[in-house]
Amino acid sequence: MTASIRQPIITIVGHVDHGKTTLLDSLRGSSIAKKEAGAITQKIYFTLFPLETINKRCPIINKKGIKLDIPGLLFIDTPGHAAFTNLRKRGGSLADLAILVIDINEGIMPQTSEAIQILKENKTPFIVALNKIDNIGGWKKRNEDIMKNINMQSINTKSEFDEKLYKIISALQFHKLDADLFYNITDYTKKIAICPISAKTNEGIPELLMTLCGLCQKFLKKQLELGEKAKGVILEIKKEKTMNYAEAILYDGSLEEGEKIAVASFDKPVITKIRAIEEIIPLQDKFKPVKKTTASTGIRLQLLNTENILAGMPFQIFSGNLEEIEKEFSSHLNKIETDKQGIIAKAESLGSLEALFFLLKQSGISILKAGIGNITKSDIVSAKSSEKNNPLDAVIVGFNVSVEEDALELAKEVKIITDEVIYKIIENLEKFRKEKKNEIERLKLMELAALCKLQILNQYVFRNSNPAIFGVKILAGKIKQNISLIDENDNEIARIKEIQHDKKSVQEAFAGEEVAISLPGINFDRQLKDINYLYSDLSEAQFKKFKENKNLLSQEEIRVLQEIANLKRKKKITWGV
Numbered sequence: 075m076t077a078s079i080r081q082p083i084i085t086i087v088g089h090v091d092h093g094k095t096t097l098l099d100s101l102r103g104s105s106i107a108k109k110e111a112g113a114i115t116q117k118i119y120f121t122l123f124p125l126e127t128i129n130k131r132c133p134i135i136n137k138k139g140i141k142l143d144i145p146g147l148l149f150i151d152t153p154g155h156a157a158f159t160n161l162r163k164r165g166g167s168l169a170d171l172a173i174l175v176i177d178i179n180e181g182i183m184p185q186t187s188e189a190i191q192i193l194k195e196n197k198t199p200f201i202v203a204l205n206k207i208d209n210i211g212g213w214k215k216r217n218e219d220i221m222k223n224i225n226m227q228s229i230n231t232k233s234e235f236d237e238k239l240y241k242i243i244s245a246l247q248f249h250k251l252d253a254d255l256f257y258n259i260t261d262y263t264k265k266i267a268i269c270p271i272s273a274k275t276n277e278g279i280p281e282l283l284m285t286l287c288g289l290c291q292k293f294l295k296k297q298l299e300l301g302e303k304a305k306g307v308i309l310e311i312k313k314e315k316t317m318n319y320a321e322a323i324l325y326d327g328s329l330e331e332g333e334k335i336a337v338a339s340f341d342k343p344v345i346t347k348i349r350a351i352e353e354i355i356p357l358q359d360k361f362k363p364v365k366k367t368t369a370s371t372g373i374r375l376q377l378l379n380t381e382n383i384l385a386g387m388p389f390q391i392f393s394g395n396l397e398e399i400e401k402e403f404s405s406h407l408n409k410i411e412t413d414k415q416g417i418i419a420k421a422e423s424l425g426s427l428e429a430l431f432f433l434l435k436q437s438g439i440s441i442l443k444a445g446i447g448n449i450t451k452s453d454i455v456s457a458k459s460s461e462k463n464n465p466l467d468a469v470i471v472g473f474n475v476s477v478e479e480d481a482l483e484l485a486k487e488v489k490i491i492t493d494e495v496i497y498k499i500i501e502n503l504e505k506f507r508k509e510k511k512n513e514i515e516r517l518k519l520m521e522l523a524a525l526c527k528l529q530i531l532n533q534y535v536f537r538n539s540n541p542a543i544f545g546v547k548i549l550a551g552k553i554k555q556n557i558s559l560i561d562e563n564d565n566e567i568a569r570i571k572e573i574q575h576d577k578k579s580v581q582e583a584f585a586g587e588e589v590a591i592s593l594p595g596i597n598f599d600r601q602l603k604d605i606n607y608l609y610s611d612l613s614e615a616q617f618k619k620f621k622e623n624k625n626l627l628s629q630e631e632i633r634v635l636q637e638i639a640n641l642k643r644k645k646k647i648t649w650g651v
Contacts, residue, residue: 079143079298081122081370082290083325085150085169087193089183090497093205094175097273098149101131101283102357120309120323120372122356123147132283144290144298146356148370150323168307168325170294171286172200178238178270179209182245190249199293201267201285202253204242208272210234220270220278221257239268256285262292300369304329304391308337310423311385318380319352321372327391328368335375336392337383338403344383345392350376384446385423415463416440417503418453421473426496430473433500439507442467449490451481457488465514466507471499515626524582525620525627526551527634528559528608531588541571541594546608548589550630554582558611559593564641567601567608568593585630609638617642617650 086094102121124146129135135142150169172193176186193200207213212231217223224235239255246253246266253266267285271278290298304327308320320337329335331351336343352361354372361374377383388403410431419434419441421427427446434441443456449472461468472492477485489506493499527549534545559567573580574590583589596602612620620627620635627635642649 078300079145079295080300080326080368081146081148082144082170082294082298083148083150083168083323083370084286085172085198086175087172087189087200088175089177089180089185089189092175092177092180092183092186093273097173097175097203097205097271100273100276100279101149120354121149121359122354122371123149124356127357128283128287132280132287134280134284135287140284140288140291142287142291143295144287147286147290148323148372168323169196169198170297171289172198173203173282173286174200175203175205176242177206178204178235178242179206181238181242187249190251194249199289201256201269201282201289202242202246203282204239204268204270205273207235207270207277208275210238215275215277218280220281221255223277224270235270239270243268256281262289300328301326303327304333304335304369306369306373306389308383308385308387308389311380311383312374317376320375320377320380320383322375322389324367324369324371324373326369328366329373329391330366334392335377335389336396336399336403337389338387339382339384341382343396343399343403344379344381345396346380346383347378348375349378352376385426386428387424410444412442412444413440414442415460415467416442417460417467418442418449418457418470419444419472420449420453420470420475421446422475426473429496430471430499433496434471434503437500437504439503440467448472448475449477449481449485449492451478451484454481454484454488461488466510469503469506471503473499512626515623524552524554524557524610525612525631525634525638526553526557526610527637528553528591530602530605530608532603534590535598536590537592538599539597541592542596542598542602543590543592544598544602545588545590548583548585548587549607550585550628550634551610552582552584553589553591553610559608560611560641561602561605562607562609562641564645566611568596585628609634609641612638612642614650621650 086098088094098121101123125142125144128142128146174186174189174193176182208215210231211234212228214227215223216226224232227235243253251266252264253268256267256269259265259267269278269282269285271282273279304324306322306324306329308322310321312319312321329348329351331348334345334347336345351364351367352374353364353367354360355362367373390399390402392399410427417434417439419427419430421430423446427444431441431444442460443453445453449470453470457468457470469489469491472490473496474494475492477490491499491502491506493502528546529549531545531547535543537543553570553573555571555573556569558569561567570591571594572592573583575583575587580589617635617639624632639650
């Protein structure tokens with residue numbers, strides 16, 4: 075083991091649900107994937123994988139007499155959804171090498187393509203883990219050696235495997251990547267290695283590890299040499315009982331208890347002292363106290379000051395070189411630019427906020443205000459103000475946050491959408507905006523003209539004439555004062571003078587309600603005794619407007635619209651055409 079060589083940082087990327095966390099679970103023998111909200115990784119997790127475990131999980135290394143110089147591997151498991159571009163960029167820029175997980179049965183999906191672009195932009199070398207081979211029809215585990223196992227499958231199963239493999243190789247060629255099965259490659263500088271695996275049955279996992287270690291050993295030694303200055307990235311600020319601490323990745327140099335670090339912020343760097351260091355325990359998500367730690371590793375830092383420190387920010391050792399640090403930090407930060415009007419977006423960390431911001435912008439949604447932390451009274455007041463300009467903007471979305479206790483009562487006045495799974499927030503927001511938009515359009519449409527069908531309740535005739543007052547049931551649409559009614563023979567009846575519901579005068583009434591209406595100039599016994607239904611009297615222009623906006627009407631209202639057209643066409647065949 076060479077003391078100056080650090081653990082390579084391996085990032086795991088790919089499309090949502092293609093098995094990134096399950097692969098990591100297979101390597102470390104855990105079940106993180108089952109604990110995830112919606113079984114999708116929402117944050118970056120890290121796992122320290124020591125040399126002894128590599129040798130144990132990959133006996134091929136010892137069998138072939140390979141001596142590894144690397145002290146182990148540090149895996150970063152990143153979210154797979156499109157929204158997490160920024161987290162993946164942060165993960166990608168940290169990574170020395172990546173594993174691109176592709177479901178052999180689904181092939182290259184949108185987030186796979188996006189991950190490839192990010193890896194290419196960051197010049198991060200990678201291998202492909204072709205996962206879920208056990209889902210191929212008729213697949214059986216026949217040998218521990220993956221190459222022999224593939225060749226021992228039945229003719230039909232092997233044929234299906236080959237067909238799916240070649241499709242993926244062709245799709246990778248579209249991205250200008252030349253790839254092949256790892257055991258067919260003689261020059262790894264020219265071809266991307268594909269390792270067929272099943273994270274579920276552990277098939278191909280030893281070969282995947284061997285390929286990873288071989289690439290690190292052969293091509294990455296120079297960049298794995300430890301630098302003098304400690305550098306890292308804050309992943310999260312967490313609160314445990316009364317203590318705040320920063321969860322981070324140290325990717326270069328060594329860090330000691332008592333040293334000062336500079337952490338990037340949107341303003342001046344935050345200078346703070348390290349009170350205590352805890353290091354990730356190999357193959358676990360627990361930490362142990364240490365006085366000193368060396369890259370690459372996952373750490374928790376108890377800092378003298380965590381105020382204004384945001385998750386996702388880079389840090390480095392501070393030795394009075396503030397100007398130099400400021401210049402370096404400025405190149406790391408992505409600016410979140412808000413709009414003059416729009417919704418409110420809140421998230422638990424900078425990385426989460428960037429992710430939410432990215433997906434909202436991608437969906438064409440304007441953002442008035444974006445912030446880190448729980449939803450406050452101030453956020454709700456801002457959302458309520460937005461309603462005056464655009465009712466669709468009276469919304470607060472929150473990723474992994476809650477409403478503060480003193481704002482709960484006020485929160486009832488605006489739409490708040492929160493979730494632990496980011497794409498569900500976007501789905502629910504788009505659904506709400508669509509429904510709200512339809513509601514607004516429908517109200518506008520109904521203001522132009524009322525569409526209705528009324529059933530006359532002959533048992534409730536309160537006054538025969540001057541005006542006639544009687545009961546009706548609204549079968550569809552709505553009625554309001556002063557609308558004109560026709561009967562089922564298209565005879566003009568009268569305009570509604572007044573509507574009463576439960577003996578109280580109302581301006582309008584809706585489908586399903588039974589109300590009393592008064593019609594001036596009508597004698598009920600003479601004109602309405604033998605009539606069953608009344609309809610709103612529509613002009614041709616009003617009819618056409620309703621017809622153009624059928625998507626805003628209920629099925630019952632559409633039927634009534636057609637009934638009115640049929641009545642009108644008895645007198646004029648081209649009515650409304």
